[in-house]
Amino acid sequence: MRNCRECGFPRKFGRFFDWRADGTIVSTDHSRTRSQITFLEDGELEDLFDDLSNTIGISVEPFLVQAQKKIGKAIFSGLPVRHMKRIPCNRFLRPQWVARLLVKLIATDMAGLGDGRVSVDSYRAGQSLVLRFKNPCLVPLLAGSSAGIYESVEDMPGSNIEYGIEGGELVVHLSHGEDKAESESRLRLEDVGPGEGPLSYDRCAKCRTPLSASRALQWDLGRGVISNRITGRREVVVASQSVNAILWELETELGTDIPRIVYEHQRDYTRGRLAGRITGDSDMFWEDHLRDLAFRGLGYPTSLRHNGSSVSVTIANPYNQDLYAAKIAAALETVTGSPSSVEWKKRSHHHCEYEITTDL
Incomplete structure (x- = not known):
């Protein structure tokens, strides 16, 4: 990954991440899809949802997975994986090596968000997919995103999802399902709002990234990890639309x-x-x-x-x-x-x- 010669910030993210005057960040991907993103400390959302589950007496993980599925479909609609939909769904035209290649292309983008490193354990066209994440975080959201991508690629209304930690790695088992989740039809993604505000940044003269970001954030794409040099803690990129859609879904379902x-x-x-x-x-x-x-x-x-x-x-x-x-x-x-x-x-x-x- 090439870095800016002036501040050392990864050039790819300097192009795609825009720190705005209202204190928000907008990411623009390869397909010009814009999303409002945040950097959160690893564990912050997990602790929040764990506490919520303990307070209300039921696990909110199923709601998180279902809500994140649509987010995954929206976010990854511009990635190379979308072209696989054009290929008939059978094992002759969709051999396992093709799935491995496409997931390998996605892996770098997911690693850039701090989600860990994803690979394919197995794939049978029209039947099942097993993904493995090294250094995972936000486990229910990764499972939901994986299901959203899988359903898009296989062009089906729903999927069966099983996931768990094996030897410190997240393994997600996906297979064809019959019914569309009821909640999916009412999930909504907020539009990206305007970015005017009173805030100003000291920015790199070359790539225009705020110097506070280039000093603090460090990427290890091989491991899929973002580190904060100042706090020493791991960071992860989360779409604001994802957080809002999930919380809206929880409120609708739980009160x-x-x-x-x-x-x-x-x-x-x-x-x-x-x-x-x-x-x-x-x-x-x-x-x-x-x-x-x-x-x-x-x-x-x-x-x-x-x-x-x-x-x-x-x-x-x-x-x-x-x-x-x-x-x-x-x-x-x-x-x-x-x-x-x-x-x-x-x-x-x-x-x-x-x-x-x-x-x-």
């Missing part, structure tokens, strides 16, 4: 309490990650926190006012309104040491106003 539960778990998780980071200057702490959220593509407020015990926020186009507000609440609780509550003034996907207060 209107889901946004509140997700908000509370995200707030508590982020507060734990922020512990010990404030050393005296609260203004500097707030600025660093907001910049970190923007660096990850989570958004940046058009207005934020804090007076010590409360914070008022106006924001357009964050990756998810509830999850972003929870990260702001976590910062306020870190500064004050007191629990908080949120009051929503205006609330839509592309524009929100709210106030978070503590008991101080």
Whole structure:
């Protein structure tokens, strides 16, 4: 992979990733498909969904897999694998080596998202496919994406999915199914919003990547791993549309309490990650926190006012309104040491106003 001569950022991602003035990142793939993306620490979404499952008493994994299937179909529709649909589905015209070749082409793109390294264990045209992921993360989402691609390639309405960890590697077994999942017809992908905002970056003069990104992010495509040089932790690229579609599906299936539960778990998780980071200057702490959220593509407020015990926020186009507000609440609780509550003034996907207060 070739890097920018000035800042060292991978040139491929410098072309496809656009850090915008509203604190979001838009990725444009080979087919000109645009999606809003985020960089999240490995384990953040897994912990969120595990906590959600424990709170409501049922596993949310089946909902995650089903929701991610449509995301996978949308995201990978522009990749070379789509051409296989033109080939009749039989073992003579679709031998196993063809499947291995196409998955090998996809593997580099998936590795670039930090999803690990995928390969084919076995393929029988019109019957089954077994995929293996080394260094996997976001396991239910990988299984869902795999099913979405498989259903697209095999041109079928549904598939049977089994997956599990074997020797530290994710193995996904896919076979032909008969029925289309009921939830699939109502899943929706949000459009990419406008990118205007108050934020500016110090950028590389050659590739225009923010220098904060080129200093922090490091790719190992051979392992399918993105590392953060500053935190030492693994990162993964997640489509904002994917997060929103999944949460919308969970709310539809499990009830209107889901946004509140997700908000509370995200707030508590982020507060734990922020512990010990404030050393005296609260203004500097707030600025660093907001910049970190923007660096990850989570958004940046058009207005934020804090007076010590409360914070008022106006924001357009964050990756998810509830999850972003929870990260702001976590910062306020870190500064004050007191629990908080949120009051929503205006609330839509592309524009929100709210106030978070503590008991101080």
